[in-house]
Amino acid sequence: MSKKAFQDSYSAEFSHCYGCGRDNPHGLQLKSYWLNDEDKTHTIAHFTPKPYHTGGVPNNAYGGLIASLLDCHGTASAAAAAYETQGRKMGSTPVLRFVTASLSIDFLRPTPIGEELTLCGKVTQLKDRKATITLSLSAGNMLCATGTMTAVRLKSE
Amino acid sequence: MSKKAFQDSYSAEFSHCYGCGRDNPHGLQLKSYWLNDEDKTHTIAHFTPKPYHTGGVPNNAYGGLIASLLDCHGTASAAAAAYETQGRKMGSTPVLRFVTASLSIDFLRPTPIGEELTLCGKVTQLKDRKATITLSLSAGNMLCATGTMTAVRLKSE
Numbered sequence: 001m002s003k004k005a006f007q008d009s010y011s012a013e014f015s016h017c018y019g020c021g022r023d024n025p026h027g028l029q030l031k032s033y034w035l036n037d038e039d040k041t042h043t044i045a046h047f048t049p050k051p052y053h054t055g056g057v058p059n060n061a062y063g064g065l066i067a068s069l070l071d072c073h074g075t076a077s078a079a080a081a082a083y084e085t086q087g088r089k090m091g092s093t094p095v096l097r098f099v100t101a102s103l104s105i106d107f108l109r110p111t112p113i114g115e116e117l118t119l120c121g122k123v124t125q126l127k128d129r130k131a132t133i134t135l136s137l138s139a140g141n142m143l144c145a146t147g148t149m150t151a152v153r154l155k156s157e
Numbered sequence: 158m159s160k161k162a163f164q165d166s167y168s169a170e171f172s173h174c175y176g177c178g179r180d181n182p183h184g185l186q187l188k189s190y191w192l193n194d195e196d197k198t199h200t201i202a203h204f205t206p207k208p209y210h211t212g213g214v215p216n217n218a219y220g221g222l223i224a225s226l227l228d229c230h231g232t233a234s235a236a237a238a239a240y241e242t243q244g245r246k247m248g249s250t251p252v253l254r255f256v257t258a259s260l261s262i263d264f265l266r267p268t269p270i271g272e273e274l275t276l277c278g279k280v281t282q283l284k285d286r287k288a289t290i291t292l293s294l295s296a297g298n299m300l301c302a303t304g305t306m307t308a309v310r311l312k313s314e
Contacts, residue, residue, distance in 0.1 A: 014213040019221045026209035027219075052183035056171040056232075056254065062184075063232075063257045064176045064225025071220040075213075097213065100220045104261040 005031035006043075006076040009091030019072035030069060032076040032121070040084050043077040043121040045069070049113045060110040061117075066145050069119055070135045071100055074149035077121035078131035082153060085126060094156035098131060101150045111137065111144040129153040162188035163200075163233040166248030176229035187226060189233040189278070197241050200234040200278040202226070206270045217267040218274075223302050226276055227292045228257055231306040234278035235288035239310060242283060251313035255288060258307045268294065268301040286310040 007020045007030065018027035028047065035042040047069055055062040078098040083090045111117065118138045125132040135147035164177045164187065175184035185204065192199040204226055212219040235255040240247045268274065275295045282289040292304035 010213065016211045016215050017213045018210050018219040021211070021213065024209060024211065026207075050183075052181060053175050054173045054178070054181065056167065056174045056178065056256075058173050062175040062225070063228040063260070064221060067224030067228065067260070067262075068219070068221025071224065099213075100264050102261065102263045103220070103224070104259065105224075106259045107257050 003033060005033055006080045006090060007031055007072075010097065011091065011095050014095070014097050017072060019068045020076065028068065028072075030072045030076075032073050032080070032119070034080065035120075041122060043073065043080060045073045045076075045119040046116050047119065048116045051113060054113060055110070059113055061113050063107060066107065066111055066137055067103065067105055069117070069137060070105060070145070070147040070149070071103055073119045073121050074103070074133045074135050074147065075100055075151050077123055077133050078126070078149075078151040078153070081123035081126055081131065096156075097154045098151035099154060101152050103147060103149045105145055105147045107145050109142065109144055112139050115139055117144075129155075160190060162190055163237045163247060164188060164229075167254065168248065168252050171252070171254050174229060176225045177233065185225065185229075187229045187276075189230050189237070189276070191237065192277075198279060200230065200237060202230045202233075202276040203273050204276065205273045208270060211270060212267070216270055218270050220264060223264065223268055223294055224260065224262055226274070226294060227262060227302070227304040227306070228260055230276045230278050231260070231290045231292050231304065232257055232308050234280055234290050235283070235306075235308040235310075238280035238283055238288065253313075254311045255308040256311060258309045260304060260306045262302055262304045264302050266299065266301055269296050272296055274301075286312075
């Protein structure tokens with residue numbers, strides 16, 4: 001995709017996240033997008049784990065990686081939805097950024113390493129400063145994990 | 158602590174986890190223990206985040222790190238409790254290893270970087286192949302996150 005990712009619209013001060021910050025060279029640099037130009041209710045991201053992202057046994061991803069991807073995709077989705085609701089371009093000021101209040105993950109089956117994973121998100125509720133996001137992680141047509149997040153918007157300065 | 162960590166008792170095939178595997182040089186290498194020799198109901202681990210484990214803003218840890226630490230400490234605690242229940246030395250065969258079925262995390266406040274974090278765990282239920290574990294992560298006397306995990310024991314070969 002050649003479009004700008006949600007995370008690439010974050011202001012510089014919010015760009016240090018290990019999971020998705022463009023200014024963190026050590027990190028995963030997850031990039032989240034709207035599913036397409038017509039569907040601005042669903043979000044998508046792709047990530048291919050490195051060989052060392054293994055879980056206890058080789059060939060499966062470790063649980064913390066799955067949680068990291070869902071977490072970063074979830075807060076990015078919340079921010080994108082909040083801008084969309086206000087009819088504003090993502091990244092415009094005042095900045096709308098969310099942090100995770102709670103995250104619940106169901107690990108449905110082992111998540112493979114060595115192939116591209118797909119993250120999907122949907123903001124199911126956005127009220128005042130609180131967002132609820134449902135999340136999923138798939139490998140091909142296998143649903144590997146699902147998540148539910150409550151995120152809270154940081155107060156604008 | 159000079160004692161052997163739970164994770165250092167895992168068999169070689171289960172020692173590749175990015176979060177806690179002794180055979181993963183890229184990883185976090187979390188080490189979990191019983192709280193002390195008298196208390197084999199509570200478990201403890203310590204971890205000091207690296208500077209690059211930052212969240213969106215510097216000085217705070219990213220959510221995925223917190224999830225990773227809780228996840229690995231939780232499954233390690235479940236395994237240790239299962240061995241204890243059977244009166245067997247950890248790592249003895251048949252191997253008792255758990256994987257995460259679900260993990261719910263409440264992020265209570267930002268988790269600081271640059272100081273040692275403390276993870277605590279307690280297996281509150283252990284029945285057949287299913288374990289329930291409550292978890293917490295603190296920085297000094299500040300409780301930063303809590304978690305609840307359901308873990309399932311892998312079938313022995």
